[in-house]
Structures are given as structure tokens and as C-alpha cells.
Amino acid sequence: MPLLEGKKALIFGVANHRSIAWAIAQSLASEGAQLVFTYQERMEKYVRELAAKIPGTEVIPCDVQSDEELDSAFAKAGEVFGGSLDILIHAVAFAPPSELENPFVQTTREGFHTALDISAYSLVAMAKRAVPLMQQNGGSITSLTYMASQRVMPKYNVMAVAKAALECSTRYLAYELGEHNIRVNTISAGPLNTLAARGVSGLTGFRNHVAEIAPLRRNIEQSEVGDTALFLSSNLARAITGETLYVDAGYNVMGA
Template sequence: MPLLEGKKAFIFGVANHRSIAWAIAQALAAEGAQLVLAYQERMEKYVRDLAAKIPGTELVLCDVQQDDQLDAAFTRAGEIFGGSIDILVHCVAFAPPSELENPFLDTTRAGFHTALDISAYSLIAMAKRAEPLMKANGGSIFALTYMASERVMPKYNVMAVAKAALECSVRYLAFELGEHNIRVNAISAGPLNTLAARGISGFTGFRDQVSQVAPLRRNIEQSEVGDTALFLSSSLSRGITGEVIFVDAGYNIMGA
């Protein structure tokens, strides 16, 4: 029997075929999960084309900065899934490009607010709306983070602060939702060639460094994050919550 037979997964953050969220969607669907993908209006064509590759996948519009759209998206997902959700995947992050190009010291109030709102607060907003749909049977919520939350990665700037806030939110949500058997975790993926990563200066050079320094002497692939997401979605991870799981070929353990 497929690992996720009968499970229902609501996934935020698919943008194109390189998205980590898309790798996660494929991994979950391959093990029997029914999917609903949330999309931003400007990304509809790309997400719709991808969704067509997984039969039965539904789409809902959602801008995570708009409470009314979040309300409507979770209401619609609940309807599609028959009143419950088992898995919620948060792969949402954004900061204005200027905040990643300028020195961190020049971070603007507006840029800070945007990065924290979209990249961190959105997890809290999603979890709040998912809780009524999960509490009867429990579930798994997980988000994508990055080790810049703990170490300085030049040019990651305010996004690093947002990822630190995201990880702290994971722990507090894990504490509050645990009584309903809802687990909340994060995956800290190594550098991948995604749309978001290409906006960071020096990204290519850093990927080269990882392949030389990481214990496995290589970079990771999107599918490896997808496999970890599958584990967190399944009963195999039923005793794990509030954790950050690194999928980076071991780079995070190194001193340089």
C-alpha cells in the first residue's frame, strides 16, 4: 500500500518545475496523496501546467498576504478534501530584491515587514486555518528554511532574519498544536537552483563551495528534499515535532 494512501496534502509555493514545492508535490503524489496546490495569480499558468501532470490535483488561488484569500483557500481546500487536511506544506518566501542587493545595514522598514510577513508570519496564518481541519485526525505541517538563520550568508540579509523567525514559529506551533497530534517541523535544504535562489548574489559560487566542503562532496537534488518531505508527511515521523531537519549533504556540520 502506498505510504500516503488516502492522505490529503495542501501545498503552498509551487512556482515552476524547479521549485522545491514541486519536488515535494511529486513525492507525495507518488505515494498516494491527493493534492491541492495554492498559487499566486501571476503564477497561475505555470502551476496549472504542472498540476495537469498529476491527475486529480486541484488548484486554489491564494495571496498569503491577504487574510480573505487565506480564508477562502482553506475553506475551498476543506471542501475538496471532504472536511479534513492531513498535510500542510509551506514553501513560501520573499524579500524585495533591493533588500538582498544592498548591505544588511540598509534594510528598510518596508522591506523587513514584507520579508517577515510573507516568509514567516504566513506559516502562523496557515496553521491557524489548518488546525480546525486537522485536529480530528492529527496531521503534519512543515516549512522550508535555510541555515542562514543560524550563520551569516552574505547577501541573504533580511531573508536570514525571516528564516530565523520561521524556525522559532515552528517550535511554538509544535508546542501549541501537539495536543491535537499535529506535528510541525522544518526542512533546511542546501542550495538548489530555484527561482528564489537565483536572486541571491554569489549563489553559484556558494553551490560550488558546498560540493567541495560537504561530507558527501556534492550538492543535493530537489528530489532529496521531496523524500524528506515524504517522511515528515507519513506515520514514519510520528514522534518528531518542532525540529529542523537538514538536507544539505552534511554541509551544516562543517566549520567552514
């Protein structure tokens, strides 16, 4: 029997075929999950094209900076799923390009607020709305982080601060939601060639460095993050919560 037979998953962050969220969607669907994607207005065409590749997948508009749109998205997902939700995937992050190009000391108040709001607070906002749909049967909430939350990665700047806030939020949510059998974890993926990552200068050089230094002597693939999310979403990970799981070919254990 498939690992996620009968499970219902709401996925935020699918943008194009290189998105980690898309890789996660494919992994979840391969094990029987029913999916709903959300989309920003400007990405609707691409999200609908991808959703069409997984039969039965629904799409719902949502701007994560809007409480009204979050309310609507979870209400509509609840209708599609018959009033319950098993899996929530948070694969949303953004900082204004100028905040990644300029020195960190020049971070603007507006840029700081935008990065933290979209990349970190949105996890809390989503979890709040997921609880009523999950509290009867429990569930799994998984987000995406990056090791720049723990180490200085030049040009990652305010996004690193946002990822640190995301990881801390993961632990607090795991503590509070555990009584409802809702698990909350985050995946720290190695550098991948995604739309978001291309906004950080020096990505190609760093990917080459990781391939040389990481214990597995290679970079990772989107599908490997997808399969880790599948594991965390399944009953195989039923005792795992509040964790940051590294999927980076082992790079995080190295001193270089």
C-alpha cells in the same frame, strides 16, 4: 500499501518545475496523497500546467498576505478534501530584491515587514486555519528554511532574519498543536537552483563550495528535499515535531 494512501495535502509555493514545492508534490503524490496547489495570480499558468501532470490535483488562488484569501483557500481545500486535511506544505518566501542587494544595515522598514510577513508570519496564519481541518485525525505541517538563519550568509540579509523567525515559529507551533496530534517541522535545504535562490548573488560560487566541503562531497537535488518532506508527512515520522532537519549533504556540520 503507499505511505500516504488516502492522505490529503495542501501545498503552498509551487511556481515552476524547479520549485522545491514541486519536488515535494511529486514525492507526496508518488505515495498516494491527493493534492491541492495554491497559486499567486501571476503564476497561475505555470501552476496549472504542473498540476495537470498529477491526476486529480486541484488549484486554488491565494495571496498569503491576505487573510481573506487564506480563509477562502482553506475553505475551498476543505470542500475538495471533504472537510479534513492531513498535510500542509509551506514553501513560501520572498524579500524585495533591493533588500538582498543592499547592505543589511540599509534594510528598510517596509522591506523587513514584507519579508517577515510572507516568509514567516504566513506559516502561523496557515497553521491557524489548518487546525480545524486537522484536529480530528492529526496532521503534519512542514516548511522550508535555510542555514542562513544560524550563520551569516552574505547577501541573504533580511531573508535570514525571516528564516530564523520561521524556525522559532515552528517550535512554538509544535508545542501548541501537539495536543491535537499535529506535528510541525521545517527542512533546511542546501543551496538549490530555484527561482528564489537565483535572487541571491553568489549562489553558483557557494554551490561549488558546498560540493567541495560537504561530507558527501556533492550538492543536493530537489527530489531529496521532496523525499524528506514525504517522510515528515508520513506515519514514519509520527514522533518527530518542532525540528529543523538539514538536507544539505552534511554541510551544516562543517566548520568552513
